[in-house]
Amino acid sequence: xxxxxxxxxxxxxxxxxxxxxxxxxxxxxxxxxxxxxxxxxxxxxxxx
Amino acid sequence: xxxxxxxxxxxxxxxxxxxxxxxxxxxxxxxxxxxxxxxxxxxxxxxxxxxxxxxxxxxxxxxxxxxxxxxxxxxxxxxxxxxxxxxxxxxxxxxxxxxxxxxxxxxxxxxxxxxxxxxxxxxxxxxxxxxxxxxxxxxxxxxxxxxxxxxxxxxxxxxxxxxxxxxxxxxxxxxxxxxxxxxxxxxxxxxxxxxxxxxxxxxxxx
Numbered sequence: 001x002x003x004x005x006x007x008x009x010x011x012x013x014x015x016x017x018x019x020x021x022x023x024x025x026x027x028x029x030x031x032x033x034x035x036x037x038x039x040x041x042x043x044x045x046x047x048x
Numbered sequence: 049x050x051x052x053x054x055x056x057x058x059x060x061x062x063x064x065x066x067x068x069x070x071x072x073x074x075x076x077x078x079x080x081x082x083x084x085x086x087x088x089x090x091x092x093x094x095x096x097x098x099x100x101x102x103x104x105x106x107x108x109x110x111x112x113x114x115x116x117x118x119x120x121x122x123x124x125x126x127x128x129x130x131x132x133x134x135x136x137x138x139x140x141x142x143x144x145x146x147x148x149x150x151x152x153x154x155x156x157x158x159x160x161x162x163x164x165x166x167x168x169x170x171x172x173x174x175x176x177x178x179x180x181x182x183x184x185x186x187x188x189x190x191x192x193x194x195x196x197x198x199x200x201x202x203x204x205x206x207x208x209x210x211x212x213x214x215x216x217x218x219x220x221x222x223x224x225x226x227x228x229x230x231x232x233x234x235x236x237x238x239x240x241x242x243x244x245x246x247x248x249x250x251x252x253x254x
Contacts, residue, residue, distance in 0.1 A: 021077030027116040034129035039072040
């Protein structure tokens with residue numbers, strides 16, 4: 001049960017993190033904060 | 049200092065949630081997420097201190113999508129960006145609370161539209177835009193701008209002047225960031241040109 005919960009929470013965390021990366025790749029710039037450099041591997045997340 | 053981001057990514061790789069080859073992508077995503085959280089919490093605190101939380105929410109509904117597609121000024125360091133953005137949000141909230149003549153708001157509205165239409169999108173050092181991206185973001189930014197303009201007109205017709213002023217504030221904030229980017233660009237170019245001239249002069253003297 002504990003292991004399952006750990007797995008689920010990690011899955012959710014990874015989806016949130018990936019979603020965050022996807023949003024940044026698909027926008028012209030980061031909103032008001034420091035613009036981190038986009039790694040080459042992240043360019044495949046581009047939707048257009 | 050405990051490197052919590054690397055710890056999280058290592059754990060995700062260890063439990064085979066993400067592949068090793070995509071560690072960079074997730075590192076980048078986690079970086080962005082942590083920056084977003086820090087900035088959002090700071091802006092909310094500033095708004096709560098100024099007792100302007102609903103104003104911040106309305107301005108953010110216009111500024112965030114416009115800024116994300118039009119681009120604009122970014123400071124060079126993380127700390128610089130953080131300090132600049134907190135001061136910028138504070139400044140925008142203070143301006144939004146000032147009781148100004150309607151003509152001032154409408155002038156800001158027209159000027160901001162002209163600025164955004166002529167300058168967007170603007171890229172930055174860490175995210176250069178290619179031709180395809182420029183066309184895409186320009187189109188999106190102009191659609192958002194038109195929607196905000198339309199919203200301002202509807203709000204005026206409904207006599208919701210305070211909300212309309214906040215929308216105009218959001219549009220003006222996006223325009224101001226574009227202007228700051230241009231000024232910073234020209235300043236850097238001037239500084240680079242001067243530096244090159246000094247180098248050439250020194251090499252001739254030598």
